[in-house]
Each structure stands twice: as C-alpha cells, then as structure tokens.
Amino acid sequence: MPPRHHPAGARRWPLATALLLLGSTGIAAAWILLADASGTQTSWMAVIAALDAAWLLRLARARPGLARAFAGTAATVLSIVIANFGIAAAQLARPMGVLPWESALKLGPHHAYTLASLANAPVDLAWLGAAVVIAAVTSR
Template structure:
C-alpha cells in the first residue's frame, strides 16, 4: 500500500493538456502589443490629419480579432471580452496620446512628456470635448465589432 502511494506517476502527454490553455499568455501579449501599435498609428494619423480619426476604432477591433485568431485562443465569451478589452485599451491610449500631442505643441514639450504629465481628469475633459457624437458612434461601433468578431 505504501509503495502504491509513492509510485511514480506517468508523465502526462501533450495530448492530455490541450495547447489552447497555454496560448492565453501569448494572446494577451499579442493583444497588448497590438493595442499599443494601433494606438500609435492612430495618434500619428490624428496628428497628421488634425482630426480625431475615430474610425480607427474599427481597425483596432479588426486587429484584436485577428490577433486572437492568430494566437488560437479558444472561441467563446472570454475571447470576445478579450478582443473588446484590447479595443478599449487602444481607444484609451489613442485618445490619451491625441490629447497629449495637442497639448504639447503650445507648451513647447514633446508629446510623450505631455502624456506623462497629463492627469486623468484633464484628459477626460479634453477628450470628451474633442469627440463629437459621430466620433462616439465610431468608438461604439469598434467595441461592438470587436465583441462580435472576436468570439
């Protein structure tokens, strides 16, 4: 009985544990990098065009859905929420960066210096003033598209 208790267990094969459970760290890493990359492109586009370019939220949603499929994350509500969260993160980073770059010029600072000094209340106020109802519709559409395409 004692020998049976301390007997070595056979090693579990990779077939017993699907690789999909180990793919979430990869998916989260890809989503973080993707959100930051889309937000950077969004900030540059908004700075070059002089507009909010809120339609980029749809591009961020498409990117998040594509990255989740690339990482082979298991389909379902968790994947849909992860895509939606990545899109929301891109929206927040982009709006923060757009506000920071608009504030940096008259103050003689670089945009990243302004972004580090920008407070949440000030950023929220300026972003809510800059985003028209059409921009808010684009942001909402991006979140909805991310929810649907990421599942």
C-alpha cells in the first residue's frame, strides 16, 4: 500500500490543538489565581488569553485563514469559561471550608453560570466581548 501524503497544514493542526488546549487551561489557571489574589474578576485577562491563543497558533504554524481565526476564538472562549468557573469555585471554597478544587468538583454548571453572571459587571462583559473580537482578528 503506498504511503499517504498529508498536506503540511493538516499535520500542524494536532500540534495547534494541543497547544491551544494547554494554553487555554494555563492562562485560565493564572487568571483564577490573579482573581483570587485581587478579589476581583480581572476580566482584562481575557484579552491576554486572546493574544496568547493567537501567539500559540502562530507558534504551531497553523495556516492563516478562517479556521485559524475560529480556533483562536474557541480557545479564548474556553479560557473565559474555565476561568469564570474556577473563580466561582474559589469564591465558594472559603465559606464552605474546602479547597478550591474540591469546591469545583461540587459546583454544577448552572450554579457556576448564575454566580458568574452575578459577579461580572457590564465592564467585565465588555472586556470579555473585546477579547473574543481580538481573538478573531489576531488569530486569522
């Protein structure tokens, strides 16, 4: 059987996907720690997550275009979701007397969404929206 020929761009997407998943969780962890230390949502970190996603896609040499813009935007949204879930879990952990990751295991998605929607002010939502736009533009 003759060997299959894969275009160079197709071989780069597994690396890009792995980098984006690792980068999204890493930047979300830093965001959670910063929010916990400052006592605020620190929603400006979403812009850092967007720039990080764009940089990781360039590092993986993913082909420019709509697919790369979508991947960067998806990675940024993933960072936003993980960070808001983690911030809510960390804020609940103190009064419950448990560690933040124990609180995260007990926190359901609906409760986390309710807490995040109560904690995020309009300026926070503006930062999150700006980050999604920045991710789409810088990742393409």
